[in-house]
Amino acid sequence: MVQVVLASRNLHKLEEIRRMRPDIHWLAMPPELPDPPETGDTFVENALQKATFVYQATGLPCLADDSGLEVDFLGGRPGVHSKRFSEEGTDTANNAKLLSALSGQAQRSARYRCVLALVAPGGQSTVAGSCEGEIGEGGRGSGGFGYDPLFFATATPGKTVAELTAAEKDAISHRGAAMARLDELFVAVGVGVQPSEATFGDTVPDVSGRA
Helix, strand or coil: CCEEEECCCCHHHHHHHHHHCCCCEEECCCCCCCCCCCCCCCHHHHHHHHHHHHHHHHCCCEEEEEEEEEEHHHCCCEHHHHHHCCCCCCHHHHHHHHHHHCCCCCCCEEEEEEEEEEEECCEEEEEEEEEEEEECCCCCCCCCCCCHHHEEECCCCCCEHHHCCHHHHHHHCHHHHHHCCHHHHHHHHCCCCCCCCCCCCCECCCCCCCC
C-alpha cells in the first residue's frame, strides 16, 4: 500500500482526504515538527511550500493541500488568506466577516479552489480543483467546515455545502476534484505502489462523524 505523509494538522481536511482515498496509507506529520510554513501568494506556492517542508523533514512522499474561497465581489478575497480572513481566524468569525463584507450586495458569485502538491524523491508536481457557486445571506447546515454553511455550490442547488452528506460533498467539492487527479501526481513524481515503511508517527486518525 502506498504510504504518504499529509502536511496538515487540520482534522477536517485529513478526514476528507482519507475518506476519498482509503487505499492509501496516510501518515500523520511527526508530532515534533512545527506547522509547515505557508507564506506564498498563491495556492500553488503554499501547497508546494508545505509539502517540501515536510518531505525534507521525513524523506517520505508528502502531500499538501492549500485551498480557500474566492469571492468575485471582493476581488478574489479571501483567497489564500481564507483561514485567517478575520482577526480571530475561527470559522464563526470568518463567516461573519464575509457576510458583513457582502451585506446588500447582489453579486455573490464565488468558488472554492484547492491545489494539491506532492513532493517525493522523484520530484514535485501539483494538481488543482475548483467548485463554483455563490454565497448565501446566512448560514445553513451543520456539516462541513470553513465557509461551507454559506456556500451554495452550482452543482447542488438549494443546499449549502454544510447541508450535504459527506458523499455528496466529496462528489462536487474542490478537494474532491483535485483528489480525483491524485494518481496523476503519483505518476509525475514516480511514487510506486511499494514505498519504504515509515519509521515515525502514526496513521491519520479516523475522525469520521466530527463536524
